[in-house]
Amino acid sequence: MNSSSTDPVISSISTSTDPVALLTSLKAVPEKAQLSQIVGLEQLGETGWSVLMEFLFEQREGLMVGSLPNLAAGKVYQILYRAESPACANFLQTHFPHGIVPLRSQTNIDYSPLQKLLAQQDFQAADKLTLEKMCELAGAAAMQRNWIYFTEVEQFPAIDLQTLNALWLVHSEGKFGFSVQREIWLSAGKNWIKLWSKIGWKNGNTWTRYPQEFTWDLTAPKGHLPLSNQLRGVRMISALLAHPAWTQP
Known part of the structure; x- marks a missing residue:
């Protein structure tokens, strides 16, 4: 189905007040179109939030067995998280007390503070905390x-x-994350110069200056974040993008 603003299903969100019809419409379209509909539902306030809560609740069973939420579910979680609504806050605390991404860790590291920052779309603070968590992993x-x-x-x-990557991926509509950077790197023939340009870390011969020249929102180039300690040369990110994590289930 066409996901443009002229699509009758998407356009109907602004006029429909039937939660059942709104939920049915949301579930009937592909993920890309769902992202557009979710934004429209947010604008409806309480009615839209109730639809989004029901949509997210249906994802709960899969998340309980460790599956990765889709990008639409991530978007819904972010909207409910920042909504100034006791009902939304109670829903999330009851059904998603630890967030929407399964916070798996072999070393018992707590990734919940990072999930909160990403849900708030505070990408600069999340980037800094990501490095801290990676240092914690290293010892x-x-x-x-x-x-x-x-x-x-x-x-x-x-x-x-995989947990760090999933947090960035799910809370950025699929735009940020190590796996995104790896995909761009591979498509560029593992050419670092091309990668830096594509993800906005370098402009010609000039490195992007931290932090003021980086873009800390979703208008950034795909793969722009996280920074992965990039100022310390290529060997660290090379090891990161070549890690077996990206070829394991």
């Missing part, structure tokens, strides 16, 4: 120096990297 020495050797990245548990 006490990395935490003290606040950066990571490429040899430490090679020892990271796949589960933890």
Whole structure:
């Protein structure tokens, strides 16, 4: 189905007040169109929130067995998370107390603070915390120096990297994450110069200056975030993008 603003199903959101019809319309379209409809439902206030809660509740069973939520579910969670509504807050606390992404960790690291920042779309703070969590993965020495050797990245548990990636992916409508950067890197023939340009880390011969020249919202180029300690050269990100985590289920 066409996901443009002229689509009759999408256009009907602004005039329909029947929650059942709205939910049926939302579930009937592909994910890309769902993202557009979700924005329209947010604008309806309480009526739209009730539809979004029902939509997200239907995702709950799959999440309980560890499956990754789709991007539409991630968008819905973000809207309900920031809604100034006791009903939405109670719904999330009851059914998604730990967020929407399963926070798996082989090393018992708590990723819930990162999930909260990403749900709030505070990408700059989330980027900083991502580095802190990766240093935590690497151990006490990395935490003290606040950066990571490429040899430490090679020892990271796949589960933890997959969790970090899933958090960025789900809370950015699929725009940010290590797997996104890896896909761009591979499509560029593993050419680092092309990668830097495509993801906005370099303009010609000039590196993007941290933090003021980076884009901390969804208008950024695809793969722009997280920064992955990029100022310390190519070996660290090379180890990250070549990690077995991206080829394991």
